[in-house]
Amino acid sequence: ELKVEQNPLFLSMQEGKNYTIYCNYSTTSDRLYWYRQDPGKSLESLFVLLSNGAVKQEGRLMASLDTKARLSTLHITAAVHDLSATYFCAVFTSGTYKYIFGTGTRLKVLA
């Protein structure tokens, strides 16, 4: 059974600091997704990573994928308050058409 684990589950950080969120998954997959969710809202797509070594960046966020290690990272550079949200990673299972989500990382950026 495919499992997706995120850590940390909760992250409180100061503005201007850097940090990384980790997403580990338990079986092979070549598609990994990062989403952002604001309180009371739906999920917003941030990144789609399709191959080993893929790296994507948008503003202060950068995501990468290592399919051999079954690991994706979401790196936050010089955090600002507007990045406060919950971040989810999800993995696609090609044999079943399912997406398995991590439990989420709740990020709080303190001014």
Place this chain on the structure above:
Amino acid sequence: DAGITQSPRHKVTETGTPVTLRCHQTENHRYMYWYRQDPGHGLRLIHYSYGVKDTDKGEVSDGYSVSRSKTEDFLLTLESATSSQTSVYFCAISERDRPSYEQYFGPGTRLTVT
């Protein structure tokens, strides 16, 4: 934004009553999904559909049924609602004609079972 709507957006119902949630899409995507979101669990798959009249179970399907009679609509039914089904329900769609297989989410339905 992908054209996905969910109805109702909020519902309060009593234990033992049937409840149907609707997901409607205007994107003509083949795949549709129902998830529930609870604190500490992320999103968990309830049921999904890979075509009209083609559905399959997810990891938390007990107590739920689904139907898809046309491409644009995917219905989730709680036959006899229980308090453990109090949750936020999200519908999602995806398509396989693009390499990303990206999912797009509806706005969600907050269901409270008293």
